[in-house]
Amino acid sequence: MYIFETHQNPKINTLFDAIYWAIVTMGTVGYGDIVPVTTEGMVVSMLLIIFGVAIIAFLTSIIVSSFQSKLIELKESRTFADVDKLENYIVICGYGRVGEVVAKMLHEDGYNLVVIDNDPTKIKLAQQRGLIGIVADASKSKILGALGVGKRASQIICATNSDELNVFITLTARSLSKQIIIIARVIKNNHKKKYFLAGANYAFGADETIGLMGAQYIDQPISYAALEEMLTENTGVIFDIITIHEHSCFINKTIEELSLHEKRLLLFGILRKDESIPFHFNPSNDFILKDHDMLIIMGRKHHINILRKLNDKRSVS
Secondary structure, three states: OOOHHHOOOOOOOOOHHHHHHHHHHHHOOOOOOOOOOOOOHHHHHHHHHHHHHHHHHHHHHHHHHHHHHHHHHHHHHHHHHHOOOOOEEEEOOOHHHHHHHHHHHHHOOOEEEEEEOOOOHHHHHHHOOOOEEEOOOOOHHHHHHHEEEEEEEEEEEEEEOOOOHHHHHHHHHHHHOOOOOOEEEEHHHHHHHHHHHHOOEEEEHHHHHHHHHHHHHHHOHHHHHHHHHHHHOOOOOOEEEEEOOEEEEEEEOEHHOOOOOOOOEEEEEEEEOOOOOOEOOOOOOOOOOOOOOEEEEEEHHHHHHHHHHHHEEEOOO
């Protein structure tokens, strides 16, 4: 513009005048104080307007994209900070049909939950329901490690709709911790053995469970109705699991000493690890409890919570 307009345009006498005009034109301000008078100057002006708008739009998109990425990073950091404050929480991998139902029931029972899913829409839904949700790939050990798997998380539930992904999450979680309880959803029943080989403590098939309940309804509709009422808590009676921790006052006590009948509770069975027969159905009164035994209790939530508080009391010895 300086070359074409100098000595032709009374408004452009120095190189600074040309630079000033270029910046004003490129910034789409257009004060109109300097207007090209030559054909060449007009061509330069048109090119500068076109390329100037394109450059500004490109730079703006870069800035906005970087700003959004930083916001997401800050939000994730805040979420991980919230997770760091939790203890003995449950990690749920997958917030589909099964994961959503499991999370709802556990959340209503007062458990601390952390939900992981690749779909931002599902995580947004989980966050709207008061859950801690993180958009991430749960099969990566870095993510599970950052979420405290093997340290603060007590259980992990693999509830995605893929056997391959659930098995890989199970392998990753087991490599991070030997003590964590892993519960996995089985999509195809012939893959169930792979879950236990990968390190899962429990593996369940949703389709298989639905089929069994359907058969139960046909064979014993009254029993099915009673079970459904209990599972949906319409009667106020629920099933729950109480794990005997290593410092519990229940250790080395017999079933009779728990006085479950007086507490209006029914012991369905006891799950004990590292035994040939891990599940003891309706154990006798002289059955002696050990640490890490899992009591499957049936009763009203209030009475179960009382027993849970007694279990939390440390043994005098």
